[in-house]
Amino acid sequence: MSEQQVETAAPEEAEEEAAPGRVVGEAPDTSKGAFRPITVVGNPVLHHACATVTAFDEELSALVADMFVTMYAADGVGLAANQVGVDRRVFVYDCPDDDGVRHVGVVVNPVLDELDPAQRVLDESSEGCLSVPGAYADLARPDFAVVRGQDQHGAEVVVEGTGFFARCLQHETDHLNGSLYIDRLSKRDRKDALRQMAELTPRYETVPND
Numbered sequence: 001m002s003e004q005q006v007e008t009a010a011p012e013e014a015e016e017e018a019a020p021g022r023v024v025g026e027a028p029d030t031s032k033g034a035f036r037p038i039t040v041v042g043n044p045v046l047h048h049a050c051a052t053v054t055a056f057d058e059e060l061s062a063l064v065a066d067m068f069v070t071m072y073a074a075d076g077v078g079l080a081a082n083q084v085g086v087d088r089r090v091f092v093y094d095c096p097d098d099d100g101v102r103h104v105g106v107v108v109n110p111v112l113d114e115l116d117p118a119q120r121v122l123d124e125s126s127e128g129c130l131s132v133p134g135a136y137a138d139l140a141r142p143d144f145a146v147v148r149g150q151d152q153h154g155a156e157v158v159v160e161g162t163g164f165f166a167r168c169l170q171h172e173t174d175h176l177n178g179s180l181y182i183d184r185l186s187k188r189d190r191k192d193a194l195r196q197m198a199e200l201t202p203r204y205e206t207v208p209n210d
């Protein structure tokens with residue numbers, strides 16, 4: 001997922017951001033990875049469900065390292081494996097929540113919890129995607145998410161998020177299920193997002209579509 005679109009918050013509001021500097025998770029060693037070009041809407045790898053990971057090996061560690069490097073280079077807050085052309089259920093994230101807490105990590109074979117309808121509060125905010133470069137659209141999503149899966153060594157993990165981070169967890173899990181956020185928009189908003197993308201040259205290397 002892309003960084004938040006810059007919004008003009010009132011200065012008082014900006015000062016209220018709580019818990020600055022708190023980090024949940026471990027920052028990766030980015031000296032080991034390399035940038036991989038990013039796939040964009042239309043590339044088949046983005047439009048079908050990715051394969052379950054069964055081998056927690058060095059190849060997976062190398063993929064995760066490359067994904068972190070790629071996400072940082074593109075100023076993203078989340079990246080799924082099919083966004084670097086790899087058909088595997090893996091995503092990485094380094095994303096703030098609405099309390100200013102930074103969440104960093106990797107989830108392999110993620111599954112989103114179904115929320116109790118009573119718990120489900122929708123938040124309509126701006127969303128963007130590194131695979132739809134330059135485009136943003138408002139999209140309503142639950143403001144809370146729980147993802148269950150494994151870490152890169154195969155140990156079980158449960159990751160919970162609120163606000164912008166909840167959005168990120170849902171966005172990245174959608175990717176691995178073969179959906180982009182623009183697939184959740186109205187026809188008109190989707191068209192507008194694709195127009196925004198067509199008008200802009202990405203700031204990072206992408207994989208050309210045939």
Ligand SMILES: [Zn+2]
Nearest residue numbers: 001129130131
């Ligand atoms: Zn995305």
